[in-house]
Amino acid sequence: MITTASTTPATRTSTRKTIIGTGIGNAVEWYDWAIYATFTPFIASQLFSKSDPASAVLSTLAIFAVGFVARPFGGFLFGWIGDRIGRKASMTLAVGLASVGSLMIGIAPTFAAVGAWASLTLLVARLIQGLAHGGELPSSQTYLSEMAPKEHRGYWATLIYTSGTVGILFGTLLGAVLNMTLSTEVMNAWGWRVPFLIGAAMGLYALIMRSRLHETDVFEGEASAEKRAPIWPQIVRHRKQALQVIGLTVGLTVIYYIWGVVAPSYATTALKIDRGEALWAGVIGNIVFIAALPFWGKLADRIGRKKVLWAGAIGAGIMHFPMTALLKDSAWQLAVSMSVMLIFIAASAAIVPAVYAELFPTSIRTVGVGVPYSICVAVFGGTAPYLQQWLGTTVQMPQLFNVYAVLLLAISAVFVFTIPETKGKDLTL
Template identity: 30%
Template sequence: MLTLALDSASLSKRQVIVATTLGTALEFYDFTIYSFFAIQIGQLFFPSASPVNQFLLSIGVFGVGFVVRPLGGIVIGAYADRVGRKKAMVLTIMMMALSCALIACAPTYAVAGIAAPFIVLAARLIQGFAAGGEFGPGTTLLVEYATDNTRAFFASWNFAATALGLALGAVVATLVNVALPKDAVLEWGWRVPFLLGIVAAPAGMLIRRRLEETLTHTSSGTKRPSGALKAALTTHLKLTVLGTFAELGGSVSVYVTAFFLPSHGVRALHLSPTSAVVSGVVSSLMLFAAAPLAGRLADRFSRKRVLVISRVVLLLSVYPAFAMLGAHPSMLMLCAVSAFLAIFVAGQIVPVLVMIPELFPKDVRATGIALTYVVSASFFGGFSPFIASWLVAQTGNPLAPAWYVAVACAVSLVPVIWLRDRTGEALD
């Protein structure tokens, strides 16, 4: 028989949130840092290729992390449902620290030859696997720690942590590039942000070890649950499918607004690279601030109400926002549009993020989140910047990505009809 252990006396609520979300923030910090230094990594690890191919190979290695994220989510999610959320979270943060260390200390091609890019590739595989496995156990633990009236607020912090990681990554990368000469950045400066990523891991592991496990097993001799993945794909298949498509709108929206829009401002609107970096930081900080607010509103006014209102507002406003930016391109307008859209992106992601674990039983919960959120983010979200760029190239219309976001939001409204809203109800 399974029971929930909710005695969190050893840690305050604030410490529980920090301990749980630190790994998620580290994941997206590492994500951002690699993308900012993709050019230097390409030059050092793929020197025999042309400059264009150096960049493409570097980005290709970066993209491998997306490929293994669903696998990590499924494997570590099932592990969390079998042996506990706490053990799974300690494992993922250790793997993230290892990936940062491998990249930070990796010998270049000039030193290690063909082994050099394979070391970076291995690091990205580990990081992607751990990143995929981080979100399910982390969100599950937050939901199970919370009271019936604070579950959305607690869960919101795992999404807020992704935004904080993005903002910190952009700030650290900017400081390195501003503080060091170009040659120093290429020679050793690009390693510094990865070294900083390692520092946060031991602190996270120490705090996470103090967490009370929310999934415990009685000593009655019953076997621990197994087959969480099978249950999610058979007994709970309808919920898994509905949850994945309910997440679609949020996944597409966040990747287009947070990742595509800043670079779109540089390529299509001829704004400066500084404008892209600043708008990226502004968007991330707005997501960080809006997520807990969305959680509070979802706890008070119901998940579906906040979700539907936010999704409909974003659907109706994304095209006018893109059009206004196209008509008045400037760093200020790019930041304003990014910040405005970020509010409603958070408003549609957070309610779904808590609705899904509320509907899965506790012995399938972490796996269920992995199959819905991680798969949706990896496939629908991860390919969104590419699809948005392709639409601009094919149509010649810089506003085409706005239609893509609007369609994704409209499609993902449909499965919400069949999702039960459990606002204020007992979890188990």
């Protein structure tokens, strides 16, 4: 539980509601990523033509990327709602829409039954989820940052990736359990649908929890004239901060997708590691990641944001090639390489939600983060699994993708020089 020594019972209750309401919705979004990546082979075999399995997998990954195209639109829409109507309203609507997308995938007809309509249903569902996910992160991290004590905002910010990783971990564990208990025939018939139906139910629960949250004092205290100020002129005025969000995100989003999201699936499809063993290795790596997050969050509250961001980007860049070389043909190699990489990735992941919020004023904070962040994730994060698969299996030049990832980390490290040190910043100013 994230608390301080002087917390009163009433404040503890409010803190608990904030953590649960913010965390559960964020977990649902990341759970959606994990199960799509984990169950890609089954989705490909059921919602695309079986005549060319390799093409079906690439098409499934392409729709994973296409879903990210909707994220910038979601960042603007839900950012506008968050900055005009309220952080709570934006968070609640976003998680509700995401659950609709999960339900659509869970009940989608197969390619054998309706042909290309099955693929189209998947595409529409991912676009809906992309729209919702584009608004989820900026809304939830803005809400959390404004609710946090300024002296502990870096620590509180770790809830975003902690809850998100719990969602990924749950999705990965579910995949491992289903893989162990159900036959391949049953998985192909209906087993692969179970995680998406669970995701829809979790989204409904998150919607109810978020509807009970209180709006942040920072937002409610903002002058009415400021809140009515046109959005676009403010976005233009804060274009430097928007560019900084993109620069700080570009390396993190690609390296995180590589090692935190798609590594077990890639190990299965490209390296032929047993599916169940790869999923359990992914569980180990994500547990290490969760354990590392609060360490970096507390450290950033003590020594500052910039030093921690540099440690994460430089450390991940240095270790990427050795860990990639280690990963060859066994699950223990996957567990070790994921764990080492995720320790360094955790440095940036722990505090960027706070850093983003600290770059913008209250009147533009949600949309100011949401639009550039979503654009960056759509262009670089959404395409990462496809590029990795294509360069590794089709072009047979996997090292090109590794060079690409490390160069993006270098760009993020350089951008750290451009931001001010915001440790302990008062967000009402």
